[in-house]
Amino acid sequence: MLQKKDNKKNFIALIVVALFLALVLVLDQVIKPTDKMSMLLTVLQKGSVYALAAVSMNLLNGFTGLFSLGHAGFMLVGAYTYAIFTIPAESRDTVYQYYDAAIRVSFPEVLRSGLGSFGTVLGVVLAVVLAGLVAAVFAWLIGLPVLKLKSDYLAIATLGFAEIIRAVFQWGKLGPVTNGSNLLKSFERISTFKLTVGETTIKMSTFVPVLIATVCIALIVLLVNSTYGRSFKAIRDDEIAAEAMGINLAKHKMISFVTSSFFAGVAGATMAMVLGIAQASNFKSAMTYEILLMVVLGGIGSITGSVIGSVLFVAASEWWLRGLDSGVFLGINAPGIFRNGFRLVVFSVIIMVVVLFFRKGIMGDKELPDLLKPRAKKASKKASKKEVTK
Amino acid sequence: MSKNILRVENATMQFGGVVAVDNLSMEVNEGEIVALIGPNGAGKTTAFNVITGVYAPSNGMVTFDGEPIVRNHPQGKMKKLYKGENSTMYTAAYVPAGRPPMEDEEATKAWNDAEHERDPFVGSDKVLAPTPDKITERGMARTFQNIRLWKSQTVFTNVLIAKHMRRTHGLFSAIFRLNRKEEQQQREEVLQLLKIVGLEDVKDELATSLPYGKQRRLEIARALATDPKLLLLDEPAAGMNPQETLELTKFIGEIRDNFKMTILLIEHHMDLVMDISDRIYVLDFGKLIASGVPEEIQNNERVIDAYLGVADDAED
Structure with a gap:
C-alpha cells in the first residue's frame, strides 16, 4: 500500500516535468526572435545551463562538503570537447585558420549520412556525453592527488587547476586540437536544432538545453537520494564518523568529484551550443564564483534552491535589470542615472539584501516537496511512515 | 576457553618523543565485556585508535578474529621503523599456527625465542595498516568519546x-x-x-x-x-548523571545478551565498570599496570595508587 503511494508521488512528479517540457516546446514555436518575450527564451536557455552547473557544484560543495572551485575548468573541457567533435568538415579549415586541424571527426555529420536527421540528434547527444566523460577523466586525474586536501586547500588546488587548464587550452602548441587562443565556432548550435515532420518544422532551440538540464538534474536528484547520496551527506557532516562506520572516504569523495565534473562538462557543452562559440578566455574563475553565488543564493544543500537561484540570477542580470543600463527602467526615463554599469550596482545590492534576509539561501537545505508538505502532518505518524518506503 | 576475538600484542604508539601507548598486550574473548581503564592521559583512546586503524602503530600487532589487521608501521616523514623493544617481532603479516595463548607467559616467551618457520614477509617492508572503514567492514564498530x-x-x-x-x-x-x-x-x-x-x-x-x-x-x-562482532565503546557514560549511567549499564548488558556481542569499553565511571565488566585492563602512562577480574583490580595496590584511590575519594 505504501509502495503504491510512493509510486503515485513519482508519477505526479514525472507528469509535472513532462508538462513543463511540453510548455517549453510550445513557447519555442510561439515566440519569435523579434518578440519582446524572446528574452524569456534566452533566460530559459542560459538558465538551464547555469542551473545544471549550479546543481552539479552543489553535489560537491553542498552535499559532500568538498569545497572545490574548479568548475569553470571542467566546463571549459566539456565545451571544447563538444565543439571539436561537432564542427562539420567543410568549415573545419575556416575555423582552424592558423593550424592544421588534428581531429576531423564530426559526430552529427558522420551519423547523419547513415541515419538522416535522427543521426544529427544522436551525434549531438554523443558529443555531449563525450564532453561529460572527458571532463570526468580530467576530474579523476586531478582528484587522485587533490582530494586528500581539506577545505580551503582543496579550493585553492582546484582553482589552480581551472586556471592552468585555461592557459593550456590557449597554448599555441595545442593549436591543432584546441585552435590555440582563437575561438571555436560553426559547430552544431541550438538555432540549428529543428525537427521536420512532413511539412511542419518544429524548432527546438530552447527545448534541447532545457531537456539536457532536466535529464541531468533528475539523475543528480536520484544520486543524492540514493544510498550513495546519504553517504555523501555523512561525509559532509562528520568525516571521521563516516569513515568509522565503514564509508570509504577516498572512494566516495572521488565518486562525488567525478560525477560533479561529468555534469559540469555537460553544462559546458550545453553552454557552447547555446552561445555558438567556445573560447577558453570565457571560462575565467569569475564564472566559478558566479555559479557559487547561485548555489549560495539558492541554499547550499538544496537542489531546488540551486535551480531557483540560477534562473533568478540569469533572469535578473540578462532581462529584468537590462533597463538600468539603457536609460528606461520600469517606465522611468532617467538616462542620467540609468546608464552603463548601474545595473551591476543594483544587482549587487539585491544580492546583499537576499543574503542578509535569507541567511541560508532562499531554500535553506529544503527541497520543493518539503515545502508542499503541511507542517502539522510532518510531525505526525503519517510522515514517519513515508520515511520507511521512500 | 572461548574463542579469542581481539588480540593486541606489544602495541606501541609513539608521537615524536611521546610514547602514548607502550607495549600494550591484551585480548578480548568472544562474549566478554572487557573494560580498559586508567587516569586521564593514560593512552586509552590512543589504544582504541590503534585498534580501529585511526593510527598505524609504531610497533606491535592487532589480530582480529584470527587475522592480523594492523601491525608495525614506519612513522613520520623519514618512514622510520620503530627500533625499541620487540621491534623485530611484528614484521610478519600473520600469526603462525602453534603460537601459545598469551596468558601462558612462559610458553609465549619460549615460543618467541625458539626458531620457527616465519612467514615470507619477514624482514620485508610490506605494511599492514588498513583504513578505519576496512576494519569496520571486518566486524569492529566503535562509538566516540565526544559524540559524532x-x-x-x-x-x-x-x-x-x-x-x-x-x-x-x-x-x-x-x-x-x-x-x-x-x-x-x-x-x-x-x-x-x-x-x-x-x-x-x-x-x-x-x-x-x-x-x-x-x-x-x-x-x-x-x-x-x-x-559488528566486536563493539568498542569510548567512554559511553561521559557526561551522564547517575540515573542515566544506571540505565546505560543496563543497556550495555542488554546489548550483550540480545546481540551476543563482545564489548570492549573505556570508562571513567567505576561503578559501571565494576558492574558489567568480566575483565579489566588498567593503563597508566601508556603502560599496562594490571589486568584481571573486577575484584582483583579493586584490591590491586598499583591500581589504587595510580587511579582508584584518587577516583574513590572524588566520587564518594
Whole structure:
C-alpha cells in the first residue's frame, strides 16, 4: 500500500516535468526572435545551463562538503570537447585558420549520412556525453592527488587547476586540437536544432538545453537520494564518523568529484551550443564564483534552491535589470542615472539584501516537496511512515 | 576457553618523543565485556585508535578474529621503523599456527625465542595498516568519546547510513533504483534495531535534537547497524548523571545478551565498570599496570595508587 503511494508521488512528479517540457516546446514555436518575450527564451536557455552547473557544484560543495572551485575548468573541457567533435568538415579549415586541424571527426555529420536527421540528434547527444566523460577523466586525474586536501586547500588546488587548464587550452602548441587562443565556432548550435515532420518544422532551440538540464538534474536528484547520496551527506557532516562506520572516504569523495565534473562538462557543452562559440578566455574563475553565488543564493544543500537561484540570477542580470543600463527602467526615463554599469550596482545590492534576509539561501537545505508538505502532518505518524518506503 | 576475538600484542604508539601507548598486550574473548581503564592521559583512546586503524602503530600487532589487521608501521616523514623493544617481532603479516595463548607467559616467551618457520614477509617492508572503514567492514564498530552523529540527518537515516557498507549493489543500480529490495530490507532492519534500543518513537527527529543520553544510545545503535562482532565503546557514560549511567549499564548488558556481542569499553565511571565488566585492563602512562577480574583490580595496590584511590575519594 505504501509502495503504491510512493509510486503515485513519482508519477505526479514525472507528469509535472513532462508538462513543463511540453510548455517549453510550445513557447519555442510561439515566440519569435523579434518578440519582446524572446528574452524569456534566452533566460530559459542560459538558465538551464547555469542551473545544471549550479546543481552539479552543489553535489560537491553542498552535499559532500568538498569545497572545490574548479568548475569553470571542467566546463571549459566539456565545451571544447563538444565543439571539436561537432564542427562539420567543410568549415573545419575556416575555423582552424592558423593550424592544421588534428581531429576531423564530426559526430552529427558522420551519423547523419547513415541515419538522416535522427543521426544529427544522436551525434549531438554523443558529443555531449563525450564532453561529460572527458571532463570526468580530467576530474579523476586531478582528484587522485587533490582530494586528500581539506577545505580551503582543496579550493585553492582546484582553482589552480581551472586556471592552468585555461592557459593550456590557449597554448599555441595545442593549436591543432584546441585552435590555440582563437575561438571555436560553426559547430552544431541550438538555432540549428529543428525537427521536420512532413511539412511542419518544429524548432527546438530552447527545448534541447532545457531537456539536457532536466535529464541531468533528475539523475543528480536520484544520486543524492540514493544510498550513495546519504553517504555523501555523512561525509559532509562528520568525516571521521563516516569513515568509522565503514564509508570509504577516498572512494566516495572521488565518486562525488567525478560525477560533479561529468555534469559540469555537460553544462559546458550545453553552454557552447547555446552561445555558438567556445573560447577558453570565457571560462575565467569569475564564472566559478558566479555559479557559487547561485548555489549560495539558492541554499547550499538544496537542489531546488540551486535551480531557483540560477534562473533568478540569469533572469535578473540578462532581462529584468537590462533597463538600468539603457536609460528606461520600469517606465522611468532617467538616462542620467540609468546608464552603463548601474545595473551591476543594483544587482549587487539585491544580492546583499537576499543574503542578509535569507541567511541560508532562499531554500535553506529544503527541497520543493518539503515545502508542499503541511507542517502539522510532518510531525505526525503519517510522515514517519513515508520515511520507511521512500 | 572461548574463542579469542581481539588480540593486541606489544602495541606501541609513539608521537615524536611521546610514547602514548607502550607495549600494550591484551585480548578480548568472544562474549566478554572487557573494560580498559586508567587516569586521564593514560593512552586509552590512543589504544582504541590503534585498534580501529585511526593510527598505524609504531610497533606491535592487532589480530582480529584470527587475522592480523594492523601491525608495525614506519612513522613520520623519514618512514622510520620503530627500533625499541620487540621491534623485530611484528614484521610478519600473520600469526603462525602453534603460537601459545598469551596468558601462558612462559610458553609465549619460549615460543618467541625458539626458531620457527616465519612467514615470507619477514624482514620485508610490506605494511599492514588498513583504513578505519576496512576494519569496520571486518566486524569492529566503535562509538566516540565526544559524540559524532551526523547532525543534519534524522535518527533513522543516521542508522541507515551505517548500513551503506553492507550494500551489494553498485553506483549504477543505486541511481536507477535497482536495489529497491535491498534498500527495503535495510530499512526494516534499521527499524527493528531502533525498536530494540528504544528510539523508535523519535526516529524522525534530527539526531542532534535528542537529549544527551539518547544520543549516546543512537551512537551505539549506529555502530550495531554495521553488524559488528566486536563493539568498542569510548567512554559511553561521559557526561551522564547517575540515573542515566544506571540505565546505560543496563543497556550495555542488554546489548550483550540480545546481540551476543563482545564489548570492549573505556570508562571513567567505576561503578559501571565494576558492574558489567568480566575483565579489566588498567593503563597508566601508556603502560599496562594490571589486568584481571573486577575484584582483583579493586584490591590491586598499583591500581589504587595510580587511579582508584584518587577516583574513590572524588566520587564518594
